[in-house]
Amino acid sequence: MEFFVDRELPVPLRTQLQGLIEYGIACGELAPGETLPSVRELAEKVGVAPMTVSQVYADLKSAGLIDTRPGSGTFVGDSYQARLAGRADASGLHRYIDKLIDESRELGIRPAELVSLISARIFYRDSIGPRMRIVMIGIFPEATASYARFIAGRLGTGVTVEPLTVSAIEREVDAKARVNSADLAITFTNRLREVSVLVPNTKVVAISFTPSEETRMALASLDSLASIAVVSRIPDFLPIMKSGVQRFAPHVREVAAATLETPGLDAMLAHATVVIYASGTESIVNRIPAGMQAIEYRHAPDTADIERVIVPILRAAGIQLPSTENFKRTASEGQG
Numbered sequence: 001m002e003f004f005v006d007r008e009l010p011v012p013l014r015t016q017l018q019g020l021i022e023y024g025i026a027c028g029e030l031a032p033g034e035t036l037p038s039v040r041e042l043a044e045k046v047g048v049a050p051m052t053v054s055q056v057y058a059d060l061k062s063a064g065l066i067d068t069r070p071g072s073g074t075f076v077g078d079s080y081q082a083r084l085a086g087r088a089d090a091s092g093l094h095r096y097i098d099k100l101i102d103e104s105r106e107l108g109i110r111p112a113e114l115v116s117l118i119s120a121r122i123f124y125r126d127s128i129g130p131r132m133r134i135v136m137i138g139i140f141p142e143a144t145a146s147y148a149r150f151i152a153g154r155l156g157t158g159v160t161v162e163p164l165t166v167s168a169i170e171r172e173v174d175a176k177a178r179v180n181s182a183d184l185a186i187t188f189t190n191r192l193r194e195v196s197v198l199v200p201n202t203k204v205v206a207i208s209f210t211p212s213e214e215t216r217m218a219l220a221s222l223d224s225l226a227s228i229a230v231v232s233r234i235p236d237f238l239p240i241m242k243s244g245v246q247r248f249a250p251h252v253r254e255v256a257a258a259t260l261e262t263p264g265l266d267a268m269l270a271h272a273t274v275v276i277y278a279s280g281t282e283s284i285v286n287r288i289p290a291g292m293q294a295i296e297y298r299h300a301p302d303t304a305d306i307e308r309v310i311v312p313i314l315r316a317a318g319i320q321l322p323s324t325e326n327f328k329r330t331a332s333e334g335q336g
Contacts, residue, residue: 001024001029001030002243003017003020003021003037003042003045003046004020004045004046004239004243005017005020005046005047005048005239006239006242006257008256008257009238009239009242009257009258010235010258010259010262010263011235011236011238011239011259013046013048013052014048014052014055014056015235015236016236016238016239017042017046017048017052017053017056018056018059018060018236019234019235019236019237019238019239019240020239020240020243021036021056021060021065021066022060022063022065022190022236023190023236023237023240024240025065025076025077025189025190026188026189026190026191026208026209027208027209027210027211027240027299028208028209028210028302028305029240030076031076032076032077032078033075033076033078034075034076035073035074035075036057036066036073036074036075036076037074038073038074039053039054039057057074063190063193064077064192064193065077065189065190095201096181096201100114101114131158131159131160131319132158132159132160132183132184132314132317132319133159133160133162133181133182133183133184134151134155134159134160134161134162134182134183134184134185134186134310135161135162135163135164135178135179135182135184135185135186135202136148136151136161136162136163136164136185136186136187137164137165137166137169137179137185137186137187137191137195137199137204138163138164138165138166138187138188139165139166139167139191139279139280140165140279140280141163141165141168142279142282143279143280143298143299144163144164144165145163146298146300147163147209147299147300147301148161148162148163149161150300150301151186151301151306151310154303154306154322155306155310155311155314155319155321155322156320156321156322158314158319158320158321159314159319161186162178162182164178164179166191166194166195166198169198169199170198176198176199179199179202180199180201180202181202182202183202183203183317184202184203184204184205184310184313185199185202185203185204185205186204186205186206186207186301186310187204187205187206188206188207188209189206189207189208191206192204192205192206203313205309205310205313206309207301207302207305207306207309207310208301208302208305209299209300209301209302210299210300210302211244211248211297211298211299211300212298212299212300213300214298215248215295215296215297215298215299216248218295219245219248219249219276219295220248220249222249222251222252222274223252223273224251224252224253226249226252226254226273226274227254227256227271227272227273227274228245228249228252228254228255228256228272228273228274228275228276229256229257229258229268229269229271229272229274229275229276230242230245230255230256230257230258230276230277230297231257231258231259231260231265231275231276231277231278231281231284232257232259232260232277232278232281233259233260233278233280233281234259234278234280235259237278238257238258238259241257241276241278241297242255242257244297245276245297256268256271256272260281260283260284265287266287269284269287269288270289272288272292273292273293274292274293274294274295275288275292275293275294275295276294276295276296276297277294277295277296277297278296278297279296279297279298279299282296
């Protein structure tokens with residue numbers, strides 16, 4: 001991965017560098033175990049003070065995204081190992097049962113009725129075969145729903161995949177209960193620790209996300225004379241987003257970038273002929289002239305990670321999945 005900071009962006013250099021590495025890990029640009037430059041090497045490469053790099057590395061290490069090994073250097077954290085962390089032990093099951101008992105009493109359900117309900121549910125589950133309930137945990141509702149559909153489409157009828165956002169889980173008791181009763185939760189690599197703390201009773205795994213086929217095709221088809229305005233709601237996502245736009249539309253030379261809070265954003269939009277906006281930044285469409293081309297820079301789950309991380313968990317649970325040949329074919333069709 002190329003390390004850089006863009007001094008034209010309205011984002012502090014430290015924030016840019018940390019976001020570049022963090023989203024590089026989440027989007028598969030940096031693989032688990034990959035060696036990162038030393039503090040001095042990275043500082044010289046991007047033109048910032050060594051102290052800035054040290055602070056960034058310290059924050060990333062605290063978040064569990066990178067590791068340092070004395071005498072060996074700095075490495076991308078082995079998130080694959082974190083993904084395969086064990087399930088909650090039997091004490092977690094006891095807490096579920098206690099909660100179920102408490103909730104049934106609040107609803108006026110007698111113990112014998114509760115036992116009958118459980119027996120009926122077991123009979124139903126046995127009649128339809130093993131079924132795993134997965135929750136896809138994201139940031140923005142619409143994008144998270146698309147991720148859930150993408151994953152469900154590749155895992156077949158043996159699973160259900162429900163989309164939930166971090167904010168919904170934090171605010172809504174029902175949402176938190178649903179994710180805590182799920183068999184598996186999936187999220188972004190850079191959100192793994194946060195989500196694991198939020199839902200301690202559910203196994204949480206992380207997969208990488210890559211720009212979707214639709215995004216790549218839309219960028220590749222832009223006119224070379226276009227003037228692109230790149231807009232993100234999250235400042236530390238802006239550097240890697242701008243870099244991605246330049247990668248998939250290398251023939252377009254004029255690319256400016258800003259956040260929703262950047263002074264002069266309206267002037268930048270007035271000069272542009274195309275707006276590329278991050279998921280969660282849909283409101284920008286209301287600020288551009290009618291008829292101006294607007295493209296959402298949306299990601300999709302990495303199909304290789306679905307097969308490498310999620311499929312083994314489902315198979316170990318006895319879930320029947322599409323054949324390997326069909327899985328690879330649908331994955332190829334989904335990613336282009």
